[in-house]
Amino acid sequence: MNRPKVLLIILISFQFLLVDCTTQKQETEEPIQAFCIDFNWGDGGPNAFAKPGLWADANPAEHVKWYKDMGANTIQTFIVSCNGYAWYKNGVVPEQPGLKYDFLPEMVRLGHKEGMKVMGYLCIGSNTRWGMEHPEYSYGYPTDRHIPYTKKYLSYLDKVIRDAVGNTGIDGFMIDWFYQPNRSSNNGKWLDSEKHRYEELMGKQFPGEDKLTAEDYDTYSRLAISACWDVIYKATKETNPDCIIWLTSFDITHPHIVNSKMFQQIDWLMNEAGDMDGVEAVRNMVGEKTRLITCLANWNKQDPSVVVPKAIEAGVGLYGFTKPGKNSLLPPIENYLTSPVDSLHGDDKNIAVLARVFNELPLEYIKKK
Numbered sequence: 355m356n357r358p359k360v361l362l363i364i365l366i367s368f369q370f371l372l373v374d375c376t377t378q379k380q381e382t383e384e385p386i387q388a389f390c391i392d393f394n395w396g397d398g399g400p401n402a403f404a405k406p407g408l409w410a411d412a413n414p415a416e417h418v419k420w421y422k423d424m425g426a427n428t429i430q431t432f433i434v435s436c437n438g439y440a441w442y443k444n445g446v447v448p449e450q451p452g453l454k455y456d457f458l459p460e461m462v463r464l465g466h467k468e469g470m471k472v473m474g475y476l477c478i479g480s481n482t483r484w485g486m487e488h489p490e491y492s493y494g495y496p497t498d499r500h501i502p503y504t505k506k507y508l509s510y511l512d513k514v515i516r517d518a519v520g521n522t523g524i525d526g527f528m529i530d531w532f533y534q535p536n537r538s539s540n541n542g543k544w545l546d547s548e549k550h551r552y553e554e555l556m557g558k559q560f561p562g563e564d565k566l567t568a569e570d571y572d573t574y575s576r577l578a579i580s581a582c583w584d585v586i587y588k589a590t591k592e593t594n595p596d597c598i599i600w601l602t603s604f605d606i607t608h609p610h611i612v613n614s615k616m617f618q619q620i621d622w623l624m625n626e627a628g629d630m631d632g633v634e635a636v637r638n639m640v641g642e643k644t645r646l647i648t649c650l651a652n653w654n655k656q657d658p659s660v661v662v663p664k665a666i667e668a669g670v671g672l673y674g675f676t677k678p679g680k681n682s683l684l685p686p687i688e689n690y691l692t693s694p695v696d697s698l699h700g701d702d703k704n705i706a707v708l709a710r711v712f713n714e715l716p717l718e719y720i721k722k723k
Contacts, residue, residue, distance in 0.1 A: 397719020
């Protein structure tokens with residue numbers, strides 16, 4: 355046998371070995387089975403976000419037990435919720451008024467005892483407290499994206515991330531609403547602070563709202579998001595290289611984020627709209643180690659009986675969220691297991707399906723009362 359043929363056989367064998375190793379890794383890697391009792395939403399605040407201090411008496415032990423009963427291996431809770439206050443004490447951001455427990459670190463401690471990852475949360479595009487305290491750097495404080503990514507805001511994010519990652523023990527955190535601000539609260543007029551940011555990133559004068567071309571706006575938007583991402587990534591990985599950054603996107607194929615460096619570097623990427631077509635649309639845009647997730651929530655109207663089996667078959671992680679009940683929790687998991695899945699609707703059905711799958715029960719399972 356001549357040398358070229360020998361080398362070819364060795365190369366082919368090595369390629370098969372690499373494929374086999376990759377397949378084995380995918381098969382043995384723990385699936386992402388995540389849920390969030392979502393403290394973002396509630397009554398009494400200046401907008402539709404929860405007022406500061408709502409659910410401040412939430413008991414970490416009770417919450418961890420609920421997630422354990424659900425069968426989740428990943429808890430998503432909060433660093434700072436959308437009202438702008440933190441869920442841990444003595445940090446760089448003021449805690450939720452009346453916070454009874456050092457909630458996030460306790461969730462980490464108790465969750466880790468049960469073998470679960472505990473993830474935090476930061477809403478990048480919206481923060482009521484920031485908007486109220488920095489009116490010149492925010493388009494008001496609507497329940498919408500209102501924060502442009504100025505250097506002042508990036509400095510705030512840098513401090514918050516380093517503090518939370520360095521001091522709470524979280525395994526990672528979700529970033530949300532990572533798009534450009536909605537300027538309609540300012541009648542479409544740009545803030546002076548954002549005009550200045552445009553000039554910093556584009557290297558030319560802001561032309562005025564009526565003369566800004568769609569091409570320049572898209573270029574600026576991608577640059578602004580990319581610069582913000584660089585701060586998030588650096589702050590996280592310099593503090594803890596193993597900390598997971600998890601991006602959720604309600605419009606995962608938006609032109610301001612697709613084929614970006616962020617998609618290549620992100621650890622977990624989730625299609626919050628929930629459809630598997632959206633997940634598959636970005637599969638070839640992400641990094642080799644990026645894990646893909648789909649979402650079940652009342653707003654996206656996905657049928658969990660359809661989405662969940664498809665996601666499992668595709669090796670895609672599962673996540674769901676809903677706002678808490680009056681006691682900061684949701685009904686006991688067994689309540690979701692005593693009725694047929696098809697008799698339930700909305701988030702009740704989502705939780706019922708996820709609880710069965712996470713606990714390795716068939717979708718037809720019904721717990722006897």
